[in-house]
Structure formats: C-alpha cells, structure tokens
Amino acid sequence: MTHIHIRKKIGVPTEYAGRTWFYNFRSIPEFCQESTVTETCQRLLQGIAPIAKGWNNATNSEWISRIYFAGKMILGASVMAQSLEFATAKNLRTVISYLDYYTVLNTLRAILLTNPYVAWDNGMILQTTHTKTINVVDKIISQFDKTIAEQAKKHITHLKAFRELISYRAPSSGDAFPRPDVDIIGMCRLFAEIAQMQSELIEASVQKNAIGSFSLSTEAIEGICKNEIDGFSFYDEEDHNRMGYLQRKYPLPTNIVHMMSEGHVEDFFGSWCASEEAEDKFNPDDNWRILFDVP
Numbered sequence: 001m002t003h004i005h006i007r008k009k010i011g012v013p014t015e016y017a018g019r020t021w022f023y024n025f026r027s028i029p030e031f032c033q034e035s036t037v038t039e040t041c042q043r044l045l046q047g048i049a050p051i052a053k054g055w056n057n058a059t060n061s062e063w064i065s066r067i068y069f070a071g072k073m074i075l076g077a078s079v080m081a082q083s084l085e086f087a088t089a090k091n092l093r094t095v096i097s098y099l100d101y102y103t104v105l106n107t108l109r110a111i112l113l114t115n116p117y118v119a120w121d122n123g124m125i126l127q128t129t130h131t132k133t134i135n136v137v138d139k140i141i142s143q144f145d146k147t148i149a150e151q152a153k154k155h156i157t158h159l160k161a162f163r164e165l166i167s168y169r170a171p172s173s174g175d176a177f178p179r180p181d182v183d184i185i186g187m188c189r190l191f192a193e194i195a196q197m198q199s200e201l202i203e204a205s206v207q208k209n210a211i212g213s214f215s216l217s218t219e220a221i222e223g224i225c226k227n228e229i230d231g232f233s234f235y236d237e238e239d240h241n242r243m244g245y246l247q248r249k250y251p252l253p254t255n256i257v258h259m260m261s262e263g264h265v266e267d268f269f270g271s272w273c274a275s276e277e278a279e280d281k282f283n284p285d286d287n288w289r290i291l292f293d294v295p
Contacts, residue, residue, distance in 0.1 A: 002249045003261045023257050027190040032145045040143045047116040048205040055210035061220035062120045063253040067199050070110040071256045074192050075268045077106035078291045079284050086282045093175050101163040107188045108137045110195035115140055123223050155182040192292040199255040216251040262295045
C-alpha cells in the first residue's frame with residue numbers, strides 16, 4: 001500500500017463550497033466568498049470533464065507530471081519563504097528582493113500547472129515567461145476573487161520591478177525605494193491553496209469520468225528529471241526515484257498534498273541544510289509548513 005492510499009484512508013475530509021476536500025483550506029475561505037468559490041469549482045470541473053472523458057496514457061502522464069511539478073514549486077517556495085525570513089533577520093538585504101519575488105512566482109507556477117484551461121504544450125508550460133505567468137494566473141485568481149486578483153497583480157508586478165532594480169541596476173541608494181506593502185507569506189499561502197484545490201478537482205473528475213487503466217510513461221519521467229538549460233544538462237536522481245515510484249505503485253494523478261510523501265518532503269528540505277549544524281546557520285527544517293500543510 002502506498003503513502004497515497006494510506007493518506008486517503010486515514011485523512012479527515014473537510015466540507016467546503018458544496019464539496020468534500022482532502023485538504024483543510026483556511027486562506028481561501030478567509031479571503032474569498034464561498035458562493036464564488038463554488039461557482040469557480042463548477043467552471044473548473046466543466047473544463048476538466050472533456051479531458052477526463054478522453055483520458056489516455058498521454059494525458060495521464062501529462063497530469064501526473066503537472067501535479068508533481070506543482071508540488072515541487074510549493075516546496076521550493078517554502079524553502080525560499082524561510083530563506084526570506086532568515087535574510088530579513090540577518091540584514092541580508094541584497095537577496096530579499098529576489099526571495100520576495102521568487103517565493104511568489106513559484107506559487108503562481110503551481111496554479112498555472114494545475115489549471116485545466118492552460119495547455120501543457122509538450123512541456124513548454126515549464127518555460128512560460130514571468131510576464132505571461134503573472135497575466136494568466138491573474139485571470140485564474142480573478143475567478144476566485146476579482147479584487148484580490150487585481151491587488152495581487154499590482155503587488156507582484158511591483159515585486160518583479162523591484163527585484164530587477166536591485167539585480168540589474170545596482171542602485172547607489174541600495175534598497176531605499178518604495179516597496180510593495182504586502183504579506184508575502186499570506187499571499188503565497190492563498191496561491192498554494194488554489195493550486196491544491198485545482199488538483200483535487202482534477203483528481204475527482206478523473207476518478208468519475210476516466211475509464212480504463214493507465215500508465216506513466218518513461219518519457220514523462222525523463223521530462224521532469226532531465227533539465228537542459230543553455231547547453232548544460234542537469235539530471236535529478238531524486239526526481240527520477242520519486243517519479244519511478246509513482247510509475248510502479250500509483251500511476252494516476254492525485255492531488256498535490258497526497259502526491260507528496262513524507263520522505264520526499266524531508267529530503268527536499270534536507271537537501272538545503274548546512275553540512276554542519278550551527279545556531280547562526282539557515283535551517284530549512286525549522287518550518288516546513290510555512291506556506292502549505294505538507295506531510
């Protein structure tokens with residue numbers, strides 16, 4: 001029995017927006033009207049249903065890859081969010097604009113990857129530009145709350161500009177410029193929950209509409225593990241092992257939090273730990289759940 005089967009058996013479901021969920025949403029109910037969320041979920045299910053009814057090995061491999069990658073984006077954002085808090089406490093202000101922006105961008109990418117109206121395009125979605133990501137996800141968030149989407153886009157665009165100012169212009173005044181007055185951690189918690197909600201709807205629709213048994217292709221695994229950037233190749237053995245496990249034991253799309261195993265979460269954060277522990281060193285194990293209720 002896999003960790004996915006176990007989590008589904010022992011998990012405590014929650015009721016919200018007319019549906020039963022695996023995840024205990026907190027930010028979405030706080031910031032969004034429940035009736036609007038209910039309508040948005042219905043629209044998302046309408047978009048997923050035709051895909052699920054035509055389900056095959058290719059779409060199966062695509063959506064496992066998308067949800068797995070979305071989970072990694074949330075884990076990556078969580079490491080950056082902790083790094084942001086550490087850098088702020090230590091006055092490492094040269095990196096704060098970078099961490100502000102990329103913490104947010106990673107959670108935006110998780111939303112992009114789990115939305116059924118955004119095409120996979122043979123994996124080209126992973127190379128979506130920053131500007132396009134912001135614009136597309138703004139439209140997705142507006143389905144949950146238009147005011148939040150409008151404010152978020154304004155803040156994120158400002159964060160992007162501020163990061164480029166510090167990184168590319170090396171201002172003589174340092175960072176003594178107006179910055180967005182935004183709760184980065186709170187905003188990213190909301191975005192991570194939207195990605196989780198979309199992934200649960202995908203899983204539910206596939207279970208309802210897809211007929212047959214399906215597999216996860218080796219080509220899809222290689223697409224996640226092998227990274228070619230500017231002529232350099234980076235192969236992630238950890239991703240290969242995790243995706244290989246899914247291929248053998250659970251070759252179906254599941255929601256983000258269930259796809260995350262405790263071992264993967266521990267290893268992901270642990271890979272950023274210092275080789276030797278010391279009180280003054282950054283420790284990513286301090287707060288795994290800074291953005292998302294990981295296992």
